[in-house]
Amino acid sequence: MKKEIIVYTISxxxxxxxxxxxxxxxxxxxxxxxLNRYNFSFVTTEEELLEILKDALKxxxxxxxxxxxxxxxxxxxxxxxxxGLLYLDLMAPFFELIQAKAGVDxxxxxxxxxxxxxxxxxxISAIEFAVKYDDGKNPQGFLDSDILLLGVSRTSKTPVSMxxxxxxxxxxxxxxxxxxxxxxxLEEMDPQKMxxxxxxxxxxxxxRSSRLASLGLGNETSYTNxxxxxQELAYAExxxxxxxxxxxxxxxxxxxxxxxxxxxxxDERN
Amino acid sequence: MKKEIIVYTISxxxxxxxxxxxxxxxxxxxxxxxLNRYNFSFVTTEEELLEILKDALKxxxxxxxxxxxxxxxxxxxxxxxxxGLLYLDLMAPFFELIQAKAGVDxxxxxxxxxxxxxxxxxxISAIEFAVKYDDGKNPQGFLDSDILLLGVSRTSKTPVSMxxxxxxxxxxxxxxxxxxxxxxxLEEMDPQKMxxxxxxxxxxxxxRSSRLASLGLGNETSYTNxxxxxQELAYAExxxxxxxxxxxxxxxxxxxxxxxxxxxxxDERN
Numbered sequence: 001m002k003k004e005i006i007v008y009t010i011s012x013x014x015x016x017x018x019x020x021x022x023x024x025x026x027x028x029x030x031x032x033x034x035l036n037r038y039n040f041s042f043v044t045t046e047e048e049l050l051e052i053l054k055d056a057l058k059x060x061x062x063x064x065x066x067x068x069x070x071x072x073x074x075x076x077x078x079x080x081x082x083x084g085l086l087y088l089d090l091m092a093p094f095f096e097l098i099q100a101k102a103g104v105d106x107x108x109x110x111x112x113x114x115x116x117x118x119x120x121x122x123x124i125s126a127i128e129f130a131v132k133y134d135d136g137k138n139p140q141g142f143l144d145s146d147i148l149l150l151g152v153s154r155t156s157k158t159p160v161s162m163x164x165x166x167x168x169x170x171x172x173x174x175x176x177x178x179x180x181x182x183x184x185x186l187e188e189m190d191p192q193k194m195x196x197x198x199x200x201x202x203x204x205x206x207x208r209s210s211r212l213a214s215l216g217l218g219n220e221t222s223y224t225n226x227x228x229x230x231q232e233l234a235y236a237e238x239x240x241x242x243x244x245x246x247x248x249x250x251x252x253x254x255x256x257x258x259x260x261x262x263x264x265x266x267d268e269r270n
Numbered sequence: 271m272k273k274e275i276i277v278y279t280i281s282x283x284x285x286x287x288x289x290x291x292x293x294x295x296x297x298x299x300x301x302x303x304x305l306n307r308y309n310f311s312f313v314t315t316e317e318e319l320l321e322i323l324k325d326a327l328k329x330x331x332x333x334x335x336x337x338x339x340x341x342x343x344x345x346x347x348x349x350x351x352x353x354g355l356l357y358l359d360l361m362a363p364f365f366e367l368i369q370a371k372a373g374v375d376x377x378x379x380x381x382x383x384x385x386x387x388x389x390x391x392x393x394i395s396a397i398e399f400a401v402k403y404d405d406g407k408n409p410q411g412f413l414d415s416d417i418l419l420l421g422v423s424r425t426s427k428t429p430v431s432m433x434x435x436x437x438x439x440x441x442x443x444x445x446x447x448x449x450x451x452x453x454x455x456l457e458e459m460d461p462q463k464m465x466x467x468x469x470x471x472x473x474x475x476x477x478r479s480s481r482l483a484s485l486g487l488g489n490e491t492s493y494t495n496x497x498x499x500x501q502e503l504a505y506a507e508x509x510x511x512x513x514x515x516x517x518x519x520x521x522x523x524x525x526x527x528x529x530x531x532x533x534x535x536x537d538e539r540n
Contacts, residue, residue, distance in 0.1 A: 003372060003374070005368070005371060013294070016290065017290050020286065020290045021361075021364065024283070024286075024287045024361070025361055028361075028378070029368065030377060031374070041530060062368075062371060086370060086371050088364060090360060093363075094291065095298070097358055098275070098295075098302070098332075100356060102273060102275060102302060104273075104302060106299060107300060109298065124426070125484070127429045127432050128429065131405075131432070158398050158401055159394045159397045159398065162397050162432060162435075165432075166436070214395070
């Protein structure tokens with residue numbers, strides 16, 4: 001059985017930073033199960049904080065926090081030094097660096113991460129854009145896109161679009177199907193904004209089979225047939241060559257990696 | 271003019287954790303502009319790392335890293351102690367805690383955050399689900415949803431759905447419009463899975479006006495008329511009461527906060 005470590009995360013906001021760090025760091029311990037049993041959000045009083053730390057101590061838990069109030073940071077530090085609680089605050093070292101660098105202290109205002117500012121509304125609008133122009137639904141949207149993704153079925157166009165939208169890019173995508181004519185508006189598109197996605201035929205076949213299975217459908221259709229898939233991919237490569245569209249192979253890549261490579265390609269060109 | 275601090279982020283993976291921390295921490299310094307001029311991803315050799323640190327020193331930059339290789343962490347630490355570079359690694363303190371707690375060292379395998387495992391594919395599938403069942407497009411999907419969001423136009427149904435999908439929830443949403451009959455399938459829905467979104471009529475009017483403006487349309491339509499909006503909201507409240515649907519007021523809330531409150535409501539019931 002795997003060793004288990006209970007983790008409490010504490011934040012005076014939502015606690016997303018701690019959870020991101022925890023996900024990244026815990027992947028380095030394949031033999032330990034990290035149980036993020038509690039994520040305490042919006043903790044803003046010392047009383048509340050100390051109650052949580054006492055429970056963590058009883059649970060022999062490890063505590064990761066992102067606190068901005070100096071009073072709370074100090075209280076947590078004193079408590080853990082006194083009791084031996086394993087405690088780590090992610091923000092405090094950053095604040096110390098800034099104090100050293102600029103002689104400025106944080107304003108200690110909790111939860112300022114989600115300011116409803118211009119950048120925030122641009123992101124929301126990018127997400128709505130990506131949903132609206134997913135799957136070639138409305139090719140008129142291509143011209144307003146920062147990025148148009150093209151590829152055959154199951155080359156991760158939708159999740160990659162949503163991931164990029166979440167970073168503020170206006171993304172649309174177009175499925176490539178040999179039997180379906182391309183929307184004429186493609187001729188007007190700036191090729192600098194188009195990216196082609198491909199995948200190995202074998203992997204694509206596997207992904208499509210699990211897709212059908214998850215829909216409760218049988219396995220043996222042309223959709224999962226390797227020859228058919230190769231034909232679709234050859235057609236896609238033809239389109240990419242015709243329009244001078246750079247291609248990214250998504251085989252065994254995560255959505256995050258694919259998105260990273262797309263941004264790199266766009267940067268190269270601008 | 272605002273004081274500027276140049277920040278380099280360095281990671282042996284994508285660098286998302288550093289950027290999240292930077293966004294959260296820098297919001298605490300309204301009088302400082304943090305310029306994340308470089309985000310160095312996939313840095314895995316000591317040579318490459320030291321080149322970056324030398325540049326950072328020349329730029330008088332602050333460096334935030336998430337490295338998993340002990341060799342790289344040590345090299346960066348030695349370099350900054352020797353040169354006075356302001357440097358912070360976010361992972362190392364976590365690794366020290368785990369060593370203290372469990373006597374286990376990290377496997378030092380970069381970029382393990384994005385494992386293509388079951389949870390990962392579930393998330394991708396949740397994102398595709400949310401896109402497919404956005405905007406009441408296919409009410410059949412309601413029954414397969416973990417969460418069905420209901421609300422009048424511009425109550426942030428789509429971005430909240432996508433945010434929750436990103437955390438693995440299968441979310442659909444239904445716009446409420448007095449003139450459009452409800453899909454009959456609503457009668458079969460588990461009320462435990464439905465959440466109503468409302469917003470103050472004034473805020474909704476403002477949001478809708480900017481929406482129209484962004485679409486290049488005029489301002490004075492019934493869509494932005496406060497009386498009409500109040501009528502829509504009254505209709506929505508009627509539906510929420512009829513089905514016993516709990517309601518969240520999204521006025522001045524970020525998507526993240528709304529999603530947080532939704533998860534809290536679901537937890538209360540389960």
